[in-house]
Amino acid sequence: MQTYTRLDARSSDFEHAFRALLSAKREVSQDVDDAVGAIIADVRGRGDAALFDLTQRFDRVDLRASGLRVTRDEIAAARGAVPDRTFEALKLARDRILAFHERQKPADQFWTDALGVELGWRWTAIRAVGLYVPGGTAAYPSSVLMNAIPATVAGCERVVIVVPTPDGVLNPLVLVAAELAGVDEIYRVGGAQAVAALAYGTDSIAPVSKIVGPGNAYVAAAKRRVFGQVGIDMIAGPSEVVVVADSSADPEHVAADLLAQAEHDAVAQSILVTDSGDLADAVAAAVERQLAALPRRAIAGPSWRDYGAIVLVPDLDAAVPLVDRLAPEHLEIIARDGDALARRIRDAGAIFLGPHTPEAIGDYVGGSNHVLPTARSARFASGLGVLDFMKRTSVLKCDAAALAALGPAAVALGEAEGLDAHARSVAMRLKG
């Protein structure tokens, strides 16, 4: 049986083995692009009729009977189906996510420079946004909160959810979370057809200007295709955690955190980086012990064995460049100098500090967003936030004196670039 990968930074083949870990191909790339192209064309051409037919085919649901839009009565009924303990936890999560994201609202800036030019920019919300919510077992109410709340904080007027309901099943937790988050419209349609409907609109679903949220290969391919017609967030890949720990860490806790990541997906990746051989051994043993009792061991086991790793480093200083190269979605640091270490890390989606901050706190109730850059994209991307639902308009105003000061340089550059109409539009005002 394959086991997790164990690397030692002091061994001569470490660089080679670490590169293999970095480049492990975790995504099964399905070639669905042609199928997705046809689905998008169908929805653009036939609108609702295409949504009805495709949903009948893929989800075995007759939307002509049930209606595309989820009704107020269904949302009220969902509230009744959710235990109070869960509802209260969702409300706590909602309140904390709201408070965190309120702080992300950007400020406009306007100033007048030494030449008298008035400059600045203004932020405004995107009017209408769509959130893709996966159906079935991956329909997580926490993700509904994390995707929708930044949009409502931004001030989007229409926050629209699309969610597939295979065989008619719709998780009541999703509806309750949507209600708590302030979602305006919910449609029971999924896949590439839902993305096409959001991008181009149908009689029943008015188009939006941006689409966010995770989905399967069809959804990802559809988002890639409609990008430009609408904005999209990142294309989500498989998820990962890196735990940096020294001998102060509790091996049972570390093992539990590695498995919390591994249970998401058989291609999720959990990595421990430590300077303690004893901790490494204890964590490896604890992982096996905890796995045996885990309901989702059929997912977490293969994830750990195929993609899990323990990396031994001579000291935690040596962990810093390795973490940056991994650019993990989630980084936990459980070490004596944890805070100082955290400040030296540059490429990570989110950092969870100290022994009392398991990543699962951040998944649910910390307040920060759990939609984070996966698959090493923390090198260039951020977690979801309020700015993803706003856009900036720059403003420029010259008076005659400012134009007189700047104009000649603009004329020179327009002429140098061979754009005479540019130069003339400035030059004729300088004469006046």
Place this chain on the structure above:
Amino acid sequence: MQTYTRLDARSSDFEHAFRALLSAKREVSQDVDDAVGAIIADVRGRGDAALFDLTQRFDRVDLRASGLRVTRDEIAAARGAVPDRTFEALKLARDRILAFHERQKPADQFWTDALGVELGWRWTAIRAVGLYVPGGTAAYPSSVLMNAIPATVAGCERVVIVVPTPDGVLNPLVLVAAELAGVDEIYRVGGAQAVAALAYGTDSIAPVSKIVGPGNAYVAAAKRRVFGQVGIDMIAGPSEVVVVADSSADPEHVAADLLAQAEHDAVAQSILVTDSGDLADAVAAAVERQLAALPRRAIAGPSWRDYGAIVLVPDLDAAVPLVDRLAPEHLEIIARDGDALARRIRDAGAIFLGPHTPEAIGDYVGGSNHVLPTARSARFASGLGVLDFMKRTSVLKCDAAALAALGPAAVALGEAEGLDAHARSVAMRLKG
């Protein structure tokens, strides 16, 4: 001969005609995706050798002889080839763009909430970014400044330019602008092969984490394909200006501004929205008169005739919703209540206010960025800025008391989502 479009908001078929204006298909969609896929695979497989062969084929240049990287000597020689007047204008532009973008640097935020949870986020620069610069006549030094300066302000360590040199021709202005902007490396390669080299790296070109900049259909398709492996900016479409003006505007100035946009590209779009029939007539006449004397009339003429428009509105209040629907890249407002009107516009890339602010000032020396959302994407996108070259890492830290306060809700949500390992990673710490 076709002429520009003239609409009157008071006519009964206005809504229909305005919709046609909105949906005018200005892009020629070339089906280059398969070719691009093959080029990317070739560069990934053969690295520099593929770059050499493809450049020989497409640009008729032997890079094995000239070298991929532009040398210090070539950059020094370029400075000698640029007239002082142009060089000084570029320096003024550089200084103003720098000053503007310095104000966009985001601040980190950290706070402790009522439960004792430490929260916040930190911004860091993307380490390495690539700028695509088109070759030939579209090699604009101003665009080099606009793309590179936000990256250097953000603090990117490697700012890399790729630029094709068809038949060996390389615009010295591009090299001088790159030098002024603080670009670190310049490679004479273009097309999909350049995008592939930036995304995946070759022996000569180390990979970057994000690619920005405009390009032809091949470049756009390549950026779409490598998105995920690296970050990308928007897919640039044809450019447009909307001028909102009342009878206070000088028709010659308005005409010049419409033509400055039209000379970019035969599919550029220039639209005047006015409440003055007299201004409309005078502008239409001035456009024809100025066109006759314009060096680039073979481009600006077809642009104006095929896509240009004058829209008459009963008053400028009626212009506001029309402008938002057009979501123009550039908006000029030349009207008595211009400032108040500008505040009511929501969807525009950049606003140029008053009679002394031709858009060409913003193209060159205003200081704000001229890389702006085209083709109605101002509904959801912003102009290029410092944030495009940075990413945010969130940080969360609980102590034992904070975990005790938050933990039960996290356990409840983990269990409700069927993610027991999440719940257990929290629950086992609550016992301790």
